Amino acid sequence: MGVVQHGLSCGENLIMARRVSTRHKVIATFAAWLVAFVIFFPILYMVITSLKTEPEAIAGINLIPSFTLESYVAVQQQNDYFKPFMNSVVIALGSTLVALIIAIPAAWSMAFSPTKRTKDILMWMLSTKMMPAVGVLVPLFIIFRDTGLLDTRIGLTMILTLINLPIVVWMLYTYFREIPGEILEAARMDGASLSGEIIYVLTPMAVPGIASTMLLNIILAWNEAFWTLRLAAANAAPLTAFIASFSSPQGLFWAKLSAASTLAIAPILIMGWFSQRQLVRGLTFGAVK
C-alpha cells in the first residue's frame, strides 16, 4: 500500500518540485547573498577604507575609494610594519612546527597502538585547553619576568606551542585513526622493511592530515590575542599587539589602520578559505565532521 502511494505521489511531486525549485532557488540565492554581504561588509569596508586618503576615510560612507596606496606606504614608513609582521610569522610558524614535532609521535602511538588509557590521556590533554588564560596570567607574567622571556619571540613561541598542543594532538589523532591498520600488514607481507613501511606507506597517507592540522594551527596562533598582547612589547610584539596599539587615539588615522589591518588579516583569511572543512573538525575535536 505504502509503496504504491509513494510511487504515485513521486511522479506528481517531480513536476511540482521542478517549478517550485527554480523560484525557490532564486529567492534563496537573493536572501543568502544579502546576508553574506551584510556579514562581510565590515571586512569589505575596511579594505575599501585602506585605499582611501585620510580625509576621504572620515568623510562618510563612500564605497568607491580613490585607490591610493599611500596608507600602505605610510604604515611601513612611519610604523615599521615589517617588524611585527615578521614577529607574527616567526611565532605562528615556530609554535606550529614545534607543536607538530611533539604531537606527531604522540598522536601516532595513540592511533596505532592504543591502550586502555589512551582515551583518558586524550581527554586530559583536552582539559588543559580549558584552563582560562587569566587564571594563570600572574604566575606566567612573573616567570617570564624573572627568566627574561618577557617580550621575546622565544617566550611567545613557547606559550603558543603549549596552548595549541592539545588541539594538534587531537586533530592528528583523528586523522591517523582513519589510516587503515591492514595496509601495514599488507606492506609487511610484501616484504617491506620498517623504514620502507614508514616512508612509502604511512607518510603519504598521513601528509594530508598533517597539512590541515598545520594550517589550522597557524591560523589559531596568528590570531591569538591574549598572551601576545600581555607578554610582548616593543621587541617581540606580533601583529595582534601592533594593531591593538592603534586603539589609543592619536588622531584619526583610519586609512592607515585599515591598511595595517588588511595586511594583517589577508594571509590568514586566504588560508582560512582553504581550510573550512578542517576547521570544523579541528575546533570540535572531531565531534562534528
Add this chain to the structure above:
Amino acid sequence: MATRQTRTLARFMMAPAVVLLLIWMIVPLSMTIWYSFQNYNLLNPMTRGFAGWSNYVYFYTDPAFYQAIGNTLMLVGGVLFITVVGGILLALLLDQPIFGQGIVRILVISPFFVMPPVAALVWKNMIMHPGYGVFADISRFFGLQPVDWFAQYPLFSIIIIVAWQWLPFATLILLTALQSLDEEQKEAAEMDGANFLNRFWYLTLPHLARAITVVILIQTIFLLAVYAEILVTTNGGPGYASTNLAFLIYRTALLSYDVGGASAGGVIAVILANIVAIFLMRAVGRNLDR
C-alpha cells in the same frame, strides 16, 4: 597483539607531549593558588607574607566583582543566543540550493579569521563611531540622532562585535551537521505531508541537537575569556560597565599590581571554566566511543 617492546616505544613517543602538558597544567596553576593566599603587590615587593583568605574576601566582596560576573554572564549568554539562533537560520538558508554557494560560504565564514584587535577596531571606528561610523551615517540619513554606542551601550556593543566573530563558527558547524542529515528522511517527511515547521521541529532540530551542544560548549570556553575586544574598545568602562571577569583580573593584576587579589580572581575563573569543561568533555567523550 602489542608486544612489550612496541608498548615501551609507544610510551616513549607520547612522553614529551604528556610531560609538557603536565608541567603546563600543574606549575602555573599551583602558583596561582599559592599567590592567592599571599600578600603580594608588585609595587611593594618587600611586604610579603601569608594572607589567609583575605585576598578572596577582598576580591569577592568588591562590588566590581559582582558587576563583572553579571557582565560575563550577559556577554556569554548574549553572544550564545545570537550565534546559535542566527547560526541555525543561516545554516538552513545556506543548505538550500543557491547560485554561487561557494562564494557565499567564503563571505560568511570570513569574520572568524579576523584577529580580535582588527575586528574590534574596525567595528569601533568605522561602523559604530558616533561621528564618522556607518551606523551614524545611516541614522543621519533617516534624520535620527546618531548613537554613541560605546558610551551608551558599552556591553551591548561588545556583544555585537563578539557575536559577529563567532556567528561564522556556529553557522559552519551547524551547516556541516545539517548536510549529514539523511536526504531520504527529509523527503519521506515531506511526502507524509509534514510542513516546514514540523520538519524543522521533529526532524532537523533533533538531528542538530548534538552540534548545537558542541557549539554552545566550545564557544562558552572562548567567550568566558573575551579580552582583546574589551581592551581596544572600552577598556572595561565606563566605570566597570563592560568589564568581564577576565578583564577584571587583568585590571587587578597588571594595572593595580595586586598579585594576590588577581590570583584569587584567577581561581574562580578556573573553577567556572571547569564547570563548562566537564559538560564539554562528556559531549566529546561520547563521540570517542563510537
